[in-house]
Amino acid sequence: MTFLFHAKESCAHAVRRLGSQRIDHAIAALAEAPRSEKAVHDARKSIKKARAIIRLVEDGLEGVGRLDRRLGRVARQLGAPRDALVLIQRFADLQRGHRLGAAGDRLAEAFAQQRVATETALQAALPQMLEALAEVRRRVKRCDPSGGWALAWRGIERVYADAAKAHRRAQRSRKATDLHRWRRRLKEQWYAIRLLVPAWPEALQPLNQELSRLSDTLGLNHDLHVLGTEIRRRETDRDRKRTLLRSLGVRRESTSAEALRHGERLYAEDPAAYARRLHRYWRLWRDEAP
Incomplete structure (x- = not known):
């Protein structure tokens, strides 16, 4: 699914098309494979794109702040497990350059436990996240930015x-x-x-x-x-x-x-x-x- 303007469409149509497409993609990814790391990452990227198109026309879109905050909250929740995984990967890179022994193993285990905790929290919050995305999608599909x-x-x-x-x-x-x-x-x-x-x-x-x-x-x-x-x-x-x-x-x-x-x-x-x-x-x- 491409994230591009079309040559002959109106600005309002572009905002509705691109915003709703990206949110639809995020919802589908989370609904079909909620425990898949790739699905969660793809959903987060789609939400960021939806936020970008909404912010682009924020001066002419009523209630844009509320939409942006709701999408931002979901994106942060989706990002927590990936951030924890990146922490593990960066620490592994650091370990290769230093002989940390048992101390390094303890830190690695602490980071692994942190990742498990974020994944558990994400799964618990998923129904509310999907509900929030569905509400934003309904509003984006009806939006009519002026200007x-x-x-x-x-x-x-x-x-x-x-x-x-x-x-x-x-x-x-x-x-x-x-x-x-x-x-x-x-x-x-x-x-x-x-x-x-x-x-x-x-x-x-x-x-x-x-x-x-x-x-x-x-x-x-x-x-x-x-x-x-x-x-x-x-x-x-x-x-x-x-x-x-x-x-x-x-x-x-x-x-x-x-x-x-x-x-x-x-x-x-x-x-x-x-x-x-x-x-x-x-x-x-x-x-x-x-």
Whole structure:
């Protein structure tokens, strides 16, 4: 199921089509295979896309805040087991570089137990999550954002400006919270570009791929930060804790420097100029479409 604008559809139709499709996909995945790691991950990604299309037209959509909060709550619940699994995987990577012995085994077991607890909580909450998704789907299918495509283009400019602002803040502070905030804004920008790729694939597909890679780099940085937080909380040996945190710090510094360097190029353009350029691509595509 593609996440793309169609050349001749109205903005309101695009929002209803894309939003309801992604929520339908999330519901189907969870209903058919609620214990499947892949199904849960696919459902979470679909919800993020639904949130992205809703936020794109938030200025002209009544009650958008409530819809976004409900989808966000479900996405966080779905994300907890995967976050726990990623913690296990990142710690396994760290173990390969350090001889931790029994202490490492104890930490690994604690992380495994944490994953089981999150999976149990997810299964218990699943009926309420499906109910919430069904309600949001009903509202999205009836929504009628006012403002037409001009509304969407204001949204595209806004998400770029928000991402650029978050990048500047992360560049100044280098804090994990600011880097993670930038990643959230960058993913909104990425989803907007994915919608527009058909307008000029030769130009926009490379940008789409670059945003995907950058999101992965920032995601790794966040994973390492979370692992460091857990080691600070759980590791009792001071020397071992210091060694592990130093190793994680080196990797985090490398990934953050790489991401911030790419961001300087990514946000070299003024938001209004960026939106005008993409709008020209889109307008030519629509004019040429049969």
